[in-house]
Amino acid sequence: MKNARPLFLCLLAAGVFVPAVGRAQESAHNQAKAPAQAVRLAAEPRAGRKAKNVILFLADAGGVPVLHGASLLGYGEPRRLGIQQWPYLGLSETSPVDDFVSDSANGMSSIVTGVKTRNGVISQNPDAQRGRQDGTPTKTVLEYAEQRGLLTGIVTTQSIADATPAANYAHSNDRKKWGEIFPQAFKPRFGDGVDVLFGAGRRKIGEQLAAVGTGFDQLGQTHARPIHATLAEVADAEKRPVVVGDAMDARTATLKALDILEKSPKGYFLVVEWDAHTDDPKEGLQNVVDFDKLIAEVQARVDLDDTLLLFTADHSFGLQVDGGRRGQDLLAGYDAWKAAKSKEDIVRLGNVLVNRTHTGEEVATLAIGAGAERVRGYFPNTYLFEVMMKAWGWMPDDAPSN
Ligand SMILES: [Zn+2]
Numbered sequence: 041m042k043n044a045r046p047l048f049l050c051l052l053a054a055g056v057f058v059p060a061v062g063r064a065q066e067s068a069h070n071q072a073k074a075p076a077q078a079v080r081l082a083a084e085p086r087a088g089r090k091a092k093n094v095i096l097f098l099a100d101a102g103g104v105p106v107l108h109g110a111s112l113l114g115y116g117e118p119r120r121l122g123i124q125q126w127p128y129l130g131l132s133e134t135s136p137v138d139d140f141v142s143d144s145a146n147g148m149s150s151i152v153t154g155v156k157t158r159n160g161v162i163s164q165n166p167d168a169q170r171g172r173q174d175g176t177p178t179k180t181v182l183e184y185a186e187q188r189g190l191l192t193g194i195v196t197t198q199s200i201a202d203a204t205p206a207a208n209y210a211h212s213n214d215r216k217k218w219g220e221i222f223p224q225a226f227k228p229r230f231g232d233g234v235d236v237l238f239g240a241g242r243r244k245i246g247e248q249l250a251a252v253g254t255g256f257d258q259l260g261q262t263h264a265r266p267i268h269a270t271l272a273e274v275a276d277a278e279k280r281p282v283v284v285g286d287a288m289d290a291r292t293a294t295l296k297a298l299d300i301l302e303k304s305p306k307g308y309f310l311v312v313e314w315d316a317h318t319d320d321p322k323e324g325l326q327n328v329v330d331f332d333k334l335i336a337e338v339q340a341r342v343d344l345d346d347t348l349l350l351f352t353a354d355h356s357f358g359l360q361v362d363g364g365r366r367g368q369d370l371l372a373g374y375d376a377w378k379a380a381k382s383k384e385d386i387v388r389l390g391n392v393l394v395n396r397t398h399t400g401e402e403v404a405t406l407a408i409g410a411g412a413e414r415v416r417g418y419f420p421n422t423y424l425f426e427v428m429m430k431a432w433g434w435m436p437d438d439a440p441s442n
Contacts, residue, residue, distance in 0.1 A: 089346070090346075090431070091307070091346060091432055092307035093309070094309050094310075094428050095310045095338065096309075096312070096350050096352075096428070097123075097314075097331070097351040098351075098353065100204055101318070103403040104356070104402075105359050106325065107123070107124065107404060109321070110332070113322075113326065114326075114328075122333070124406070126408040128408065129406055130404075130415040130418070131417070132353075132420070132423070133421060134150070134403060134421050135400060137166045138158060141400040142159065145162050145203035145207065145215040146158060146159045147354025148208075151425060152182065153178035154423075155422060160214055162203060162206050163208075168213045169213065178211070183231075185308075186230040187230040188231075191300070192234050192301075192308065193297040193301050193311070195288070195312045196239040196240070196288060196312070196314075197287075197288050199239060199240055200225075201221045201241055204313045218245050219249050226262070226265065235301070236300055236310075239283070240284070240285050242256075242285055242286050265280060267282045267284055268281065268284075270285055271296060279300060290312060314328075314330070314334075315327055321392055322374050339408065342409070344408060344410065345409075348407065349407065350407050351405065352403060352405040355398045356401050356403050357397070358399045359394045359395075370391055371391070371392060372390035372391060405424060411428075414427045
């Protein structure tokens, strides 16, 4: 524990001051080794532009230390991820209304509705009691986008009914009620509901649908939208495809989703979630490296003059790099730990310490493109709702009308 605090402050300081100081020097340095998109500090001319499209990249449990560890694992050096070259950075505070530490349900609900709630609750006001009583539904960015005729999409490596994706299209007093949550994608409160839905969790969602007397086939027939088991089953002509697989290849899914969403004359809203829990540090950090590569592909494809790219996490996680040297294996000792199949909450590798739980400190939000300049300083995660709405130039329904 002794080292944790100085290390954390150090990371914060490094992150916070990068966009502001030593610009020319940073730029020259990064061009040598950074990923292809290079430093985009020249993005300031986009300040004040309205966005037509918004893409929210959500690394589940991908806080500041996880981004740092991923850069070390992937590139052997700090600050080498593509997103770490983005010009705008803020620190997003993720707590629910009552606890210090957030789960994915409150974390994502807060980001996409602008209202903090309770852990376990999916996009309802904190008047909800988890598992016992509904709260007032809180309107999501995806619902605003649907209401205004944009195309919308959700892609996740996780179950499409799990808390993070669900917070965009459903409202429930308990994240565990998948039989109640998943069908809400087909009974939208606004527009015609989420247009592209690609995620995992097929077996468990199927079981919970059966428990409430329905199923994939029945839902698909009732709403005239087949619920495919693989991306390969989606026909080219399908404009509003739904895939619930056993697993989901987020890269293929995201690029396929963009093929559809990009055709929208009014723009689109896309959420891409990639799991970044580092309970298994190698898997978690590699996920972030892979996610970052996908984000770079998307960044190269979209027009940043009319598209806002946001990257953030729903909550942080207890991973620390507390040792090691350049040129050495960051995850020395991993194979032995893996072979021992330890169930301990504390993972003590040579250079990495993992306390396998969510943690309460702020997570990084990085931004580039139209409206990105609003991301700066410390803010509550609910501010990201405002960042997305303002990027489009939209006011929330409950805004004072003076
Ligand atoms: Zn989470």
